[in-house]
Amino acid sequence: MGSCFSAESRSPRPGSPSSPHLANIKRRNSRKRLGTRNSSFDYRKDEPLHRIPGRLFLNGFSDVASLFTQQGKKGTNQDAMIVWENFGSREDTVFCGVFDGHGPYGHMVAKRVRDHLPLKLSAHWEVNKSSDDVLREINLHTSGSMNSEEPRASVDLDETEKHPEIFQTLKESFLKAFKIMDRDLRMHANIDCFCSGTTAVTLVKQGPYIVIGNVGDSRAVLGTRDKDDSLIAVQLTVDLKPNLPVEEERIRKYKGRVFALKDEPEVFRVWLPNSDSPGLAMARAFGDFCLKDFGLISVPEISFRRLSEKDEFIILATDGIWDVLSNKEVVDIIATCRTRSSAARTLVEMAVRAWRYKYPTSKVDDCAVVCLFFDSMSNNLSTTASANAKVQPVSVDQIENESEKVNHINVLSSVDLSGTDGCGKVVPGGTEDLDLDIDVDSSKEEEMNSETGIDWSALEGVSRVNTLLNLPRFDPGK
Template structure:
């Protein structure tokens, strides 16, 4: 075992693109499991091809606070990795029977992360809508549906989830009620404007970082460890979750779906719910995004960008482009980035 806080041998960049690989390692969700980069399937392995996400824009078809929304999922860029796949996914679905709109993003990680995120994208909504509590107990229905879809995934021998998983961040708008659902480090925020003042961000969900006191306490109690990797150039990566006796998996979040090895070290898949009564006088729009956006674009910058665009479709394009520009400037790579913007109560920017 490597000394705590030092770089595990598996995380070192070796071969042709060593330094560039090591630089990217700081941003990877999983490190230490193997020399593979997120989104690359090992030679000789075959898994079912997930459906591809495409950009969509919609007028809300249900009677709820959201009047217009758009989302896009864009594959990142890694010059040393021509086989890279988009491991992100998005969900945009509505249920006229309950006047519910569901907007969600998933950020897969690990060798089979794209298949894990696609699995939830393709099955979760059906399980939620078919749950007997969907009408009267939304949180119970969502939690049970997530659990069932994950159990089915873990029984699927064609998708290896030992070191692969996904986040899930979801905004469910039912009438004027907003429910945030979060597992991992994707995020839901809202643009809020009181009086004639400036727009301010409100976090609807909260990232599950391994060094958060509540999360870390649970991980340590389960025998796991939490520490950041110290790289050769002295720059630390994010805090990660490790087994107590081995430097794997190095997961950079405290909650996730899948990730069998990390879950043995205290990572959990329990969703965290937040509830919010939307106010037509102050609440203007929602942004749901993976950390391809949040890594280099702050909450405040995000709402300022949205405020300056004409409509959600333009807003998501601008956010994804800005995130990509910042990734290239900082890291010379671009993470997969998925963004949904939803306008509330007919709000339109003044741009």
């Protein structure tokens, strides 16, 4: 339930630069120090990136996707997300990703990876595609003159038969892009990634094909139909935790240590050889260079799937969702939503509610969700809503203001266990500050219900979700 170990009662804080052992390693190995320029420099530098049509990175939705992030109770929102339609100037291609930062500068690392990993992936995809075309052309012109004894280009026939060409090309592109992204983070002058990092679960959909690249413990889950036409959940990625046999073997081989603390025996963490820090709860991540010599890697797990007519949507989410909701519960919540535009937000709100019920003494984690829907023609979005979802050029000030709101928003649950919390109105591309310490009357609740996109009057779907989550039934009359 946490990426880096922290104990407020201990001093110095394990995993922080103030830890003496880490400080010594940092002085020896760190190549770049945190710069003095403020974060607005990065916004100005990347402003053209924020103006790209079809690229969504704030709360909102489009014809094919819904995305929402919300700050928890641990401080700055360190989660980031992106949906990029027409990715790489390909009309039938979408890139999606969620990123869960951790450490002192985790929010900066997550946003940096969100903005630059897709660019690197697109560039390598184009290069690899061109190389494949050249190789194919050479083979086409030389195959006629070659007899069976002449050498040919090495090809894994089993791999080629199992997966189409797009998988081979994108697999190489993912591996290269992740490697270069991590290298760039190490050299970045304005972000200290020594004890900070981020997860990344990323997806490229082109036509019926999906390729996923994953590091860390964020997760991708598919909502699909079985042979009886019942909605089921299929997990598409593996949570890359340190106690997985392959991951633990690699970490121990490089002298890192893997163990869980007595007060949280279910959470295994990665520790330095001679220091009880930093306590990272994942085996792969961008950044976290204090552990990169001790078994932590940023090499992604790559997976492939060909979509069928039974596949309906994919959910990408950070562990703030999966720590309190099962795959089936998440899929059922998305299927219960009246409109797709509210899907990601509704899932986050239900996760916050589950956090409060299951772990009342724990701080709610940051949450970020991307819902990608496959059948956009049956999208239940109104004409007005679809028009509002178009990405409009924004100024640097607007970007900074929206980021500030996202980073400081209060918990955004539409109802708590008593059903009396306030609710703010969320518009595509942004969110408003909320005050949850006020009661709302029945008229306000009706307005709240219409804004969330859930058919609270019928209560059929919500009652089913509450039953799944083992939560008290919500009564709008109270």
